[in-house]
Amino acid sequence: NAGVTQTPKFQVLKTGQSMTLQCAQDMNHNSMYWYRQDPGMGLRLIYYSASEGTTDKGEVPNGYNVSRLNKREFSLRLESAAPSQTSVYFCASRQSTNEKLFFGSGTQLSVL
Amino acid sequence: LAKTTQPISMDSYEGQEVNITCSHNNIATNDYITWYQQFPSQGPRFIIQGYKTKVTNEVASLFIPADRKSSTLSLPRVSLSDTAVYYCLVGVTSGTYKYIFGTGTRLKVLA
Numbered sequence: 001n002a003g004v005t006q007t008p009k010f011q012v013l014k015t016g017q018s019m020t021l022q023c024a025q026d027m028n029h030n031s032m033y034w035y036r037q038d039p040g041m042g043l044r045l046i047y048y049s050a051s052e053g054t055t056d057k058g059e060v061p062n063g064y065n066v067s068r069l070n071k072r073e074f075s076l077r078l079e080s081a082a083p084s085q086t087s088v089y090f091c092a093s094r095q096s097t098n099e100k101l102f103f104g105s106g107t108q109l110s111v112l
Numbered sequence: 113l114a115k116t117t118q119p120i121s122m123d124s125y126e127g128q129e130v131n132i133t134c135s136h137n138n139i140a141t142n143d144y145i146t147w148y149q150q151f152p153s154q155g156p157r158f159i160i161q162g163y164k165t166k167v168t169n170e171v172a173s174l175f176i177p178a179d180r181k182s183s184t185l186s187l188p189r190v191s192l193s194d195t196a197v198y199y200c201l202v203g204v205t206s207g208t209y210k211y212i213f214g215t216g217t218r219l220k221v222l223a
Contacts, residue, residue: 004155048209050209090156092155098144099203101156
């Protein structure tokens with residue numbers, strides 16, 4: 001049981017480049033989330049998907065887009081990366097029966 | 113949304129009991145209180161969850177007073193490996209799924 005899998009684990013981009021962070025869960029969870037965590041700081045919600053086919057903005061959605069491809073997969077896209085988007089990105093999924101979140105191991109992104 | 117307030121940091125010594133309190137004055141009737149632990153370079157992981165009174169598992173205890181406006185995570189006999197950031201998260205009532213984390217409490221366990 002892999003849980004929540006994120007790819008890639010590390011990525012370096014140049015300013016203006018685009019990329020997609022992938023997230024997949026195998027726990028049949030309905031809700032999925034993308035958070036970012038800057039060094040020494042807490043988690044900030046970027047986007048979330050309450051269920052397949054729906055997405056909503058979180059605290060810091062500017063500069064990002066998301067796609068809930070199916071129940072398992074929730075991707076995060078940076079269309080034109082900026083140095084301010086240098087961060088660790090965590091994907092999470094939520095168990096429907098309670099409010100327990102399961103997190104992936106994160107993607108460390110550097111934008112030069 | 114139920115905002116949470118926690119101490120920014122705490123220090124403790126090995127073998128001591130550590131209590132971390134979270135304030136959530138605007139908690140809604142249906143909200144659960146959930147605590148997460150995060151080690152450096154890892155995603156947060158679930159520690160314990162409760163709705164009222166006391167909950168205990170193999171890792172921690174969670175104390176929730178009758179008014180539910182605060183909660184206390186209790187870690188018995190901490191060790192160096194308990195050094196981490198601890199987050200209190202209060203869920204929103206049904207209809208939204210917007211889980212906002214607070215600043216967390218950075219616990220440092222000293223030898």
